[in-house]
Amino acid sequence: MTKAQAFVWDAYLDAQKRADRKQVGPNYWSADQTADRILDLAEAGVTPISPQAVRKMARNLRRNLAATERRRKAIELARYAPLQEFVTASPEARADALFEWERVCGQTTRVEQRLLQQVGFGFTYGEIGAAAGLTEKAVELRVARLRLRLAA
Structure with missing residues (x-):
């Protein structure tokens, strides 16, 4: 050696x-x-x-x-914590969440729904933009407009 x-x-x-x-x-x-x-x-x-x-x-x-x-x-914890909360929630809370998601789905396109899911799972605007071929500011603007539209 x-x-x-x-x-x-x-x-x-x-x-x-x-x-x-x-x-x-x-x-x-x-x-x-x-x-x-x-x-x-x-x-x-x-x-x-x-x-x-x-x-x-x-x-x-x-x-x-x-x-x-x-x-x-x-990152794994941040992405899956909301899902874990949903799974461990009471049946009434899960039903309310599903009802709310159905309401959102009725007012949005599939692309907007995917955007909401990515934001909900904790992806940053930069990560979402990189995957979609957009800038971080463009994603931020789309999310802001989507939130305003859903809040109305």
């Missing part, structure tokens, strides 16, 4: 040690993914300069992956 391989192996073992903790969350997930990526580097024949460079690369990778996982979880 060369020195470079030893550096990679040490970084892999450190990532595995971090991933073997009993907590399950972004930090565990990122350490596990870091270990996998370190193995990919070793298999690709990448030669690190020093053990410090490998540790720094692994630390940065772990931090970035953990932050990505936290953002993904927050």
Whole structure:
């Protein structure tokens, strides 16, 4: 085993040690993914300069992956929380919500209904605009006009 391989192996073992903790969350997930990526580097024949460079690369990778996982979880929670509230609501509340949605569907087109759903699920105007090929301001204006029309 060369020195470079030893550096990679040490970084892999450190990532595995971090991933073997009993907590399950972004930090565990990122350490596990870091270990996998370190193995990919070793298999690709990448030669690190020093053990410090490998540790720094692994630390940065772990931090970035953990932050990505936290953002993904927050977005997932924001998008599905309204749906969870609907599912756990009383039958009367669900009936009221469905009645209101039917009223909205009677006054809007399918495109407007989809726009309302995307806003309700927590997508930003920028995300909606990117998917629809519109600017953020155009989506904001459409939502504002739609809200005014439905409130009348």
